[in-house]
Amino acid sequence: MSIYPPEDRIWWSKPVEKTEVLWVTIAFIWGLIMFFMMPYWHLTGDQNLSNEAYKITADKYAEKTEAFAKKYQVRVEGDNDVPVVKPPAGSDVYMLARLWDWWPILELEKGKSYRLHLSSLDYQHGFSLQPENINLQVHPNYDMVVTITPTSSGEFGIICNEFCGSGHHTMVGKMYVKDSK
Amino acid sequence: MTSPYRICPDTGFKVDLAGEKLIKWNAVTSIVFLAIGGLLGFLVALTRWPEIHLLGADDFYMVLTAHGIVILLVWLIYFEMALLYFASSILLNVRLALPKLAWLGYWLMTIGALLTVVIVLQGESNVMFTSYVPMQADPLFYIGIIVFAVGALCGCAVFFATLVIAKAEKTYEGSIPLVTFGAMTAAIIAVFTIASGAVILIPTFLWSVGLIAYIDPLMYKVIWWAMGHSSQQINVAAHIAVWYAIAAILFGAKPLSEKVSRFAFLMYILFLQLASAHHLLVEPGLSSEWKIVNTSYLLYLAVMASMIHGLTVPGAIEAAQRKKGYTNGLFEWLRKAPWGNPVFSGMFISLVLFGVLGGITGVIMGQEQVNIIVHNTLYVPGHFHGTVAAGTTLAFMAITYWLVPVLFRRELILPGWAKWQPYFFGLGVAGISLAMMGAGTLGISRRHWDITYADAAIKFDHPALAHLMMGINGVFATIATIGGVMFVVVIVGSLLWGKNRDEVPAAAAPEPPVADVPSAMTAHGSAGVANVSGTFTLALIFLAVFVLYFFVNWKFLASTWGLS
Ligand code: HEM
Ligand SMILES: [Cu+2]
Ligand SMILES: [Cu+2]
Numbered sequence: 001m002s003i004y005p006p007e008d009r010i011w012w013s014k015p016v017e018k019t020e021v022l023w024v025t026i027a028f029i030w031g032l033i034m035f036f037m038m039p040y041w042h043l044t045g046d047q048n049l050s051n052e053a054y055k056i057t058a059d060k061y062a063e064k065t066e067a068f069a070k071k072y073q074v075r076v077e078g079d080n081d082v083p084v085v086k087p088p089a090g091s092d093v094y095m096l097a098r099l100w101d102w103w104p105i106l107e108l109e110k111g112k113s114y115r116l117h118l119s120s121l122d123y124q125h126g127f128s129l130q131p132e133n134i135n136l137q138v139h140p141n142y143d144m145v146v147t148i149t150p151t152s153s154g155e156f157g158i159i160c161n162e163f164c165g166s167g168h169h170t171m172v173g174k175m176y177v178k179d180s181k
Numbered sequence: 182m183t184s185p186y187r188i189c190p191d192t193g194f195k196v197d198l199a200g201e202k203l204i205k206w207n208a209v210t211s212i213v214f215l216a217i218g219g220l221l222g223f224l225v226a227l228t229r230w231p232e233i234h235l236l237g238a239d240d241f242y243m244v245l246t247a248h249g250i251v252i253l254l255v256w257l258i259y260f261e262m263a264l265l266y267f268a269s270s271i272l273l274n275v276r277l278a279l280p281k282l283a284w285l286g287y288w289l290m291t292i293g294a295l296l297t298v299v300i301v302l303q304g305e306s307n308v309m310f311t312s313y314v315p316m317q318a319d320p321l322f323y324i325g326i327i328v329f330a331v332g333a334l335c336g337c338a339v340f341f342a343t344l345v346i347a348k349a350e351k352t353y354e355g356s357i358p359l360v361t362f363g364a365m366t367a368a369i370i371a372v373f374t375i376a377s378g379a380v381i382l383i384p385t386f387l388w389s390v391g392l393i394a395y396i397d398p399l400m401y402k403v404i405w406w407a408m409g410h411s412s413q414q415i416n417v418a419a420h421i422a423v424w425y426a427i428a429a430i431l432f433g434a435k436p437l438s439e440k441v442s443r444f445a446f447l448m449y450i451l452f453l454q455l456a457s458a459h460h461l462l463v464e465p466g467l468s469s470e471w472k473i474v475n476t477s478y479l480l481y482l483a484v485m486a487s488m489i490h491g492l493t494v495p496g497a498i499e500a501a502q503r504k505k506g507y508t509n510g511l512f513e514w515l516r517k518a519p520w521g522n523p524v525f526s527g528m529f530i531s532l533v534l535f536g537v538l539g540g541i542t543g544v545i546m547g548q549e550q551v552n553i554i555v556h557n558t559l560y561v562p563g564h565f566h567g568t569v570a571a572g573t574t575l576a577f578m579a580i581t582y583w584l585v586p587v588l589f590r591r592e593l594i595l596p597g598w599a600k601w602q603p604y605f606f607g608l609g610v611a612g613i614s615l616a617m618m619g620a621g622t623l624g625i626s627r628r629h630w631d632i633t634y635a636d637a638a639i640k641f642d643h644p645a646l647a648h649l650m651m652g653i654n655g656v657f658a659t660i661a662t663i664g665g666v667m668f669v670v671v672i673v674g675s676l677l678w679g680k681n682r683d684e685v686p687a688a689a690a691p692e693p694p695v696a697d698v699p700s701a702m703t704a705h706g707s708a709g710v711a712n713v714s715g716t717f718t719l720a721l722i723f724l725a726v727f728v729l730y731f732f733v734n735w736k737f738l739a740s741t742w743g744l745s
Contacts, residue, residue: 001358001429001433001435002358002359002360002426002429002434002435002436002442002497003272003358003359003360003425003426003429003430004272004358004429005353005354005355005356005357005358006355006356006358006359006439007435008439009354009355009356011355011356011438011439012439012440014438014439014440015438016437016438016440016441017437017438017441017496017711017713019437019492019496019711019713019714019716019717020437020438020441020489020492020493020496022717023488023489023492023720024441024485024489026724027484027485027488027489028485030481030724030727030728031477031480031481031482031484031485032480032481034477034481034484034544034548034731035477035480035481037548037735038469038473038477038548038549038550039473041549041550041735042469045550045738045739046739046743046744046745047550047553047738047739047741047742047743047744048469048550048744048745049463049469049550049553049744049745050745051465051466051467051468053465053466078638078639079638080638082638082639101638101639105639113743118465122315123313123315123316124313124315124316124398126556126557126626128557128558128624128626129742130624130641130643131623131624131643131644132741132742133554133558133622133623133624133741134553134554134741134742134744135463135553135554135555135556135557135558136463136553136556137461137463137464137465137556137557138465139398139399139464139465139466140315140398141397141398142398142399142465142466143465144465144466146744146745147743147744147745148742148743148744149742149743149744149745150742151741151742151743152742157639157641157642159624159626159634159641160626161556161557161558161626161627161628161629162313162557162628163242163309163628163629164316165307165316166238166239166242166307167636168242168628168630169238169629169630169631169632169634169636169637170631170634170636170638171637172634172637172638172639172640172641173639174639174641
């Protein structure tokens, strides 16, 4: 009994139950399959994070994002005149997170790839692209780069899913994806 | 005072009175915190129920911070202290070492816990229990947690010292019991956990008072989760020890083979420092190689360990039941199990829900790429209510139904409530777990006050189904809360007003809701030949669900945007 010392003092030399051997083998193999699924997806799958990231200060990142927005702005939207920015395919695209918005609004083309940069000017934020449900963690002082290729078009919400203070639930951004001509 | 020992009339254990008192105090304190933490969880769920939306935003974030700390940290660790003292002093028939240190630990934990909770409830430290920098809490918030952890460390020291005394005084023969081995696993992991906690929380405290200028947010998370994730391994090791204990107590079950079960506990110790990457899979600046090796506990060996326990615990019960003559078909042993006894039903529901709801989802969302479609959504709390609420909490509730009559010598009041309580709590927690997973799959964020984004400058709408999920979550949260209240009423009521079992003449005493402890029947389950075909069938069904759901998630992932 498990609440008493084992009766066989030399329990380690007792044979193991057959069912246990079988199950341990199955579990081990299943573990290997699960493990190798991850490198396999790196080789063949379309959804992998690059892990490309750079140290950067908040000021520097804000500067870069503003320059980017100015360069490719096509219109402004909403009461706060948020720029809508339409960068060329393949280019570096910047979005910043801060208390409590995602800035600017992006307009991308379906099927084209963009190097999306994400960083925060203050606390950590959670980039959550809806309804695609793509979720990335955004840190201050780290510029994270992910190449994204939209495969659906329409209007997407970017909500914040890392708790970032009393206005966390008001932090919403937007991204447009247009069908390419 | 007479002898510092008494002999337990039910189990024959020599019970050290000083140790017993500590077990009682830690257990009772834990239940007080469970009651508070559970009610806070109910308030959270009522607020996330769109039709009710009970609390205001700031109160919600405060209450959620408190729910996390009170229930994850305080309830579980106090109860684990009680278990450590039980598994050492009582199971080894030895006096508890250093009772003064144990009391010091108890009071440090109490002061620390109260300090942090009071600070949180003042509303200036809404940082969630993870307190990610650069968000800052009141310095006393960190001090409280550090003091609490030092107290827990004292408890671990007492546990190890008790093992040493038992060995030196030869109070047992051969190796320590499997349950004690499991508790030792938990204690070893706890020491590592607390050390990691010190490494990160002490600098964070110094930063909060201005003595350190900057803490890197990524470095904080890497070390914080070395604590945060391994502390979940403490819970797992502890509740699995409880499963083995209950199988032994109720059925006289002995492990199919000691070697396999102990090996499985050893896997937890060997890989305890891994898997913190579960929480860091979509973080910038960490390499995929590190993420993959770490998140998988190196080839999933610790997952294999949990799958082993998942087979050997019910397998041991099956072998014991078949020995008693319940041999028909695959499942007579299970059908004829004492389902009306909360010690059994609680334990078995805990085992099933932990494996199916907590285990499968945890492994899958911990796959490097799959995490992209899960991270920080409500799926995550859905998963861990399967592990810590359904798994650990229900297992601890189950053994409490045995501790109260046997160790504390009190008859349970309201046995009818006790009988149904595990079903209420199990159903409720399974429901919130599934509802939150559903909502998370639909994109609903965790730790979020308003999924209609009414106050946001830019609008966004989730699908109606997601709102429905949050309503369903509220309904099941109510059931879970009823289950929690039933538990607290039965246990606290029994401790206060339950008949003292030693004063009741044995013949007249109604049967306590625990099966009698089989005395001499420990020599069955002859190695190599035990029939556990029922358990193995269940295990294969479990595996089929696991494999299916695994590939479903990869399929989901494959249908989203390209990321590279
Ligand atoms: C009556 C029972 C319970 C109910 C109704 C409940 C409900 C909830 C809900 C709705 C959330 C919030 C999810 C969010 O907004 O992010 C939550 C979070 C949480 N719950 Fe529970 N819960 C219960 C019991 C437990 C138990 C027993 C444990 C652990 C032993 C637990 C641990 C946690 C933790 C760690 C969090 C995360 C807090 C955070 O995100 O900071 N809960 N709970
Ligand atoms: Cu945010
Ligand atoms: Cu936020």
